[in-house]
Each structure stands twice: as C-alpha cells, then as structure tokens.
Amino acid sequence: MNPVAKLAAVLVIALPLVVTIDPVSAATALVLEVPLLATAGLSWRAFWTRTAPVWIAAPLVALTIALYGQTSGAVLFEWVFVRVSEGSLLLALATGLRILAIGLPAVVLFATVDATELADGLAQLVRLPARFVLGALAGMRLMELLGDDWRALALARRARGVADHGRIRRVLGMAFALLVLSVRRGSALATAMEARGFGGPTPRTWARPSRFHVRDALLLAYAALIPAAALTAAILTGAWHPVFA
Template identity: 75%
Template sequence: MVAGLNPVAKLGASLLIAVPLIFTIDPVSAAVALVFELPLLMMAGLTPRQFWLRTLPVWAAAPLAALTIALYGAAAGEMYVQWFVVQISEGSLLLALATLFRVLAIGLPAVVLFATVDPTDLADGLAQLVRLPARFVLGALAGMRLLGLLADDWRSLALARRARGVADRGRARRVLGMAFALFVLSIRRGSALAVAMEARGFGASRHRTWARVSRFGTGDVLLLAAGAAISGIAVTVAVLVGAWNPVLSG
C-alpha cells in the first residue's frame, strides 16, 4: 500500500512523473503517463469518496485550461472558427487535448500521493534523508502547523466584531480589516514561536537528534522506480510515434 511509504519517496515519485511532462506539451506522453498512473492511484489508500473530493480541483482545472487553449491557443493547421480574438484551429485543439492530459497526469498523482502524508513525517524525511537544513525544515513544519489556527482566528475575529456591532455593514471593508488584523496576529504569533523554538535548541545544526527516525525501505525504492518507469515509458512512446513536442524547441 502506497499510503504507508516514506513521504520522501512519494515526493520523489511525483517529481519523476511531473518533470518530463513539464518539458513537453503533447497528448501522447501525458496520456500514456496517465494510464500507467492508475495502479498507483488505486493503491494510494483513499476511498472513492476521498479520492473524488481531493482531486475535484484537478478535474475542474483540467477542462478549463484545455478550453482556454482551444479558444486562444496558437493557430495552426486548418482553421475551424475565427471571431475577434477567438481562434479555434487544428493546432489549438491538439494543444488543448495535450493540456487536458498534462494537467491530469501531473496533478492527480501529486494530490493523491500527498493525501496521506503527515507533515511531521515529511519534515523528518527531508531533514534526515535529503539532508535539508534542519532550521529551514522545522520552521516550515511549524508554519504548516499554524495554518490550521488561521481559520479559528478568522472565526474569532468575526464573532468579536459582530459582538461589538461593527460587522453588520460594509462587507468589503470588514473583510479587509479582518485580513489586516489576522496578518498582524500571525506575525506576532510567528515571532513568539520563533523565539521559543530558538530558545529550545530547534535551530541547532550540529549533533541534532530526532524523535523519530525516517527510514527508506524496499517499498520506497520500488515507488521511485515506478515513477521513473512511468516517465520513461511515456517519453519513449511519444518519441517513437513522433508526437514529442518539447516546449523549449525554438
């Protein structure tokens, strides 16, 4: 089950799949990658409901991006519709199809693989396995932990303003005022947290100890190999059929 693997392996697999697709914009490579990603998505440990809820933004963004390319993309080949700035041609439709598959092939594994990642486990892996600076990793982890408090702070500010009778009119002005108050509160809380973490030795760079050891096992290696294989197969098929279209080619 992919859900129990090391977060660093999930991050690496997502990057191995995404990077080759970023440098090309053809429908073949993205479609092939999407097909071979299906087993990984099915083994991610999500229920069907969780899968669709988590990936809903990707399913919404893909057709919208494709529609934009179809209407306003570079014209090539036979022209079907031309009106004002709208140009629907054979080339723009092909680019739209490539964009649709590309967004799905990059977005779905990134969202699904990270749906079961614990931020603390990811920080442990990045610091212990990837050897990123502990100060940076722990600071980012602390910031992510505080993100959940923003919703509570926003709710508290709204209730406080309503109790004082200043939240009944001028919605735009109220939102701007609350956003500024939340910004100031976040800076104060972040500064206090940074001082507390520094005082407790979280910024130490030498002889650092970790409460949990991050291990890289056989399953993690297999996940990285699967990501590399998906990219390799997708690129190979696109090159063989003559569809490979690098974005930096002239």
C-alpha cells in the same frame, strides 16, 4: 510510504513530461498512473473530492487553448477573436491530458502525507538544515489556526456591534488584525523554540527515525518507468514535440 519517496516520485513523474507537449506522452503517462492512484489508499469519495480542482482546471485550460491557441492546420471555426483549428484542438488535448498526468499523482500522493513525517524525512534523508525544516513545520502547524482565528475575530467584532455594515471595510480590518495576531504568535513560537535549543549549533537527535524501505524503492522505480514509457511512446509514434524546440 516515506513522504520523501512520495515527493521524489512526483518530481520524477512531472519533470520529464514538462519537456514535451503532445497527447501521446500525456495519455500514456495517465494510463500508467492508474495503478498508482488506485493503490494510494484513498477512498473514492476522498479521491474525487481532493482531485476536483484538477478535473475542473484541465478542461477549462483545454477549452481556452482550443478557442484562442496558436492556429495551425485547417481552420474549423472562426468568430471575432475565436479561431478553432486542427492544431489548436490538438494542442488543447495535449495540454488537458498533461495537466491531469502531472496534477493527479501530485495531489493523490500528498493527500496522506503528515507534515511532521515529511519534515523528519527532509532533515534526515535529504539532509536539509534542521533549523529551516523545523521552522517551516512550525509555520505549517500555525496555518491550521488561521481559520479558527478568523472566526474568533468575526464573532468578537459582531459582539461589539461593529460587523453589521461595510463588508469590505470589515474584511480589511479583520485581515489586518489577523496579520498582527499571526506575527505575535510567530514571534512567541520562535522565542520558545530558541529557548528549547532548536537553534543550537550542536547535532540534534530525532524522536522519529526516517528510513527508506523496499516499498519506497519500488515506488520510485515505477515512477521512473512512467515518464520513460511515455516519452518513448511519443518518440516512436512521431508525436514528440519538445517545448524548447
């Protein structure tokens, strides 16, 4: 699918869920997202590996809110600064489910997005300035080199015998060296792109045309159905709790 359609789908799913914090809307959205997650093209191993931070963050945040959240209803447990009540448990459940409902589709849909295809879509379909899009794409490509540069710096310092003592000092020195190297490489890349006409005022052409297809429209339609059904369920069950009320 077109990366722009995936980006739009994530926004369509997430933004309506931000306006309310209740377990019904979040749970409904999470259930409706299961077919979307199952057909995203990720293996089970890749799915659990990539979404592990979301699965870890959701219960931790829910636990924190349950122990220290706003107290309402009957108090079930109290000790020093910890106060667990019916309201804090309900709020913790709603928060945990909402993190999963917003985070899982965002991670899964972008797991297979190619940066070049996303840049093509943003420039051709969304009509963002080509200069900005191509500069951001070049920066993202250079980010992949930071790990290799860090390892090369570590090996060079070890070969010179200056990496055996003072771990904090060594890390700070390597970070500064990596910053200098990144600035120099970025300046060289910017000059090379200017020399090739990337910053010219004339309309540019694109080697890879980016278009919307029927499958992209179906993705957006299903993405719009998820928050609509979730918010409707929350209103009909009386669980609707707007954040800005």
